[in-house]
Amino acid sequence: EIVLTQSPVTLSLSPGERATLSCRASQSVSSYLAWYQQKPGQAPRLLIYDASNRAAGIPARFSGSGSGRDFTLTISSLEPEDFAVYYCQQRDNWPPTFGQGTTVEIK
Amino acid sequence: QVQLVQSGAEVKKPGASVKVSCKASGYTFASYNINWVRQATGQGLEWMGWMNPVSGSAGYAQKFEGRVTMTSDTSITSAYMELSGLRSEDTAVYYCAKVLSCSSSSCWYTFDYWGQGTLVTVSS
Numbered sequence: 001e002i003v004l005t006q007s008p009v010t011l012s013l014s015p016g017e018r019a020t021l022s023c024r025a026s027q028s029v030s031s032y033l034a035w036y037q038q039k040p041g042q043a044p045r046l047l048i049y050d051a052s053n054r055a056a057g058i059p060a061r062f063s064g065s066g067s068g069r070d071f072t073l074t075i076s077s078l079e080p081e082d083f084a085v086y087y088c089q090q091r092d093n094w095p096p097t098f099g100q101g102t103t104v105e106i107k
Numbered sequence: 108q109v110q111l112v113q114s115g116a117e118v119k120k121p122g123a124s125v126k127v128s129c130k131a132s133g134y135t136f137a138s139y140n141i142n143w144v145r146q147a148t149g150q151g152l153e154w155m156g157w158m159n160p161v162s163g164s165a166g167y168a169q170k171f172e173g174r175v176t177m178t179s180d181t182s183i184t185s186a187y188m189e190l191s192g193l194r195s196e197d198t199a200v201y202y203c204a205k206v207l208s209c210s211s212s213s214c215w216y217t218f219d220y221w222g223q224g225t226l227v228t229v230s231s
Binding site: 034036043044045046049050055056087089091094095096097098099100101 | 144151152153154166168169202207215216217218219221222223224
């Protein structure tokens with residue numbers, strides 16, 4: 001199965017700063033990569049699908065890029081509600097797999 | 108609006124079985140597969156399997172083959188996940204999730220709506 005490695009494990013930033021999260025796949029997943037946000041005690045929320053498409057209702061400050069093995073989630077200017085854990089997930093190869101997560105915490 | 112509402116928390120003894128339900132509303136239940144994902148406390152997300160609400164077809168991660176069964180009842184737009192032979196490592200929050208898109212031949216493994224989660228605790 002495809003292994004997704006996210007980096008960094010933890011990102012410490014202040015509101016208003018730019019966040020850049022990475023996800024690397026053990027083999028190519030084409031553009032079939034999604035990003036989810038999860039807050040404590042809540043279910044994951046779909047942010048980005050197929051590498052660069054924002055899901056319904058997701059603010060424009062969230063953007064995704066990449067293809068093949070390397071992907072990036074960018075939050076252009078962090079809002080207080082953006083501090084959370086972010087997971088990438090691939091659907092190119094069965095079974096679908098998730099990365100281990102990146103925690104974006106308040107500095 | 109789309110909603111997936113899951114059954115309440117469960118406490119089970121090792122070796123027992125648990126069945127979690129997921130009641131769907133706000134969309135055409137028959138048109139989208141339901142997947143199940145679990146998350147141990149403080150850990151990441153682990154995909155368990157999928158099921159088609161109309162055909163009853165299902166596919167499971169190898170790790171759960173032989174222990175998990177995913178079913179549905181279209182008359183009440185509900186999906187179910189039953190896990191047997193429970194062990195302490197199965198203690199986790201279990202989520203149902205609706206897929207984002209389906210064609211006539213296949214569904215994506217991208218999940219746009221999730222249930223609130225069901226905590227299953229396995230303890231003697």
